[in-house]
Amino acid sequence: MKKRIIFLILAVAALLAFVWMLNYRVISNKNGEKLSVVATLFPYYDFAKIVGGDKAEVSLLLPPGIEAHSFEPKPSDIFKINSADIFVYTGDFMEPWAKDILIGINNKKLSVVKAGDVVSLLNGSDEGLGSGADPHIWLDLLNSENIVDGILTAFVKKDPQNSDFYIQNAHNLKNELKDLDNSFKAGLSNCQTKTLIYGGHYAFGYLVKRYGLNYLAAQGFAPDSEPTARDLANLINELKKNNVGYVFYEELSSPKIAETISEETGAKLLLLNTAEKITKEDLNNNVSFIDIIKEDLVNLKTGLGCQ
């Protein structure tokens, strides 16, 4: 009798364990269908969405409409990173908060793509802006190709079964970036002026270096300080010298500085979008990084008087 009871208990326990395992498999398949990716800035979000296609659920940490350099994550963002498969960010010089979070979270499955490690960095000292790396790495399109490769490596590592799919998507995206780079080279080769005057922060250092332009911006690497009267006077003088009649302003920021320059010189305003942050409207309309940068090229050609 005692033996039969023990056998019965063991059989029930085995059955329960079996049912639990079945459930667990169903649950983990359900969650495991798509790779969960968290990206800090818009370019990484867009690249990960294209590489991952319908096999990834990508979320953008920086909310639309919010300034990128002063962003700090909420507890719910940390929870997101803690349950993600892949996390994409620039590096300590752009997201100084990430280091402690990555040490503190308990997510052994997380694959981290540190974009700043896969590109060639420009330093503030090269650009006359003091020490530290220039964080706007995606504005060199060759860097962006390397970032796509970094994201691809993480996808293939996390989901090798679908590697052909990810490789093809990354290949197509890199070809589009290459074509765009060629359009920039051709489009900016014959212009009335090579000096780009920007009423926003110093975000286009990589771009101007790649295409041989000069760059004067009203603010430093982050839009956290107002230019002095002397800085403004300098921008106004440069604009009067180059004589094309356009001044560029930054997306999602007050165009006050560019407007002041415009009032003083009669120059017209043109948008030059850093792509580091995005409006709610553009996000809802699925505007891509390539769409934004293409629009930048159109405005640069007008603003610099290119043939």
Ligand SMILES: [Zn+2]
């Ligand atoms: Zn910036």
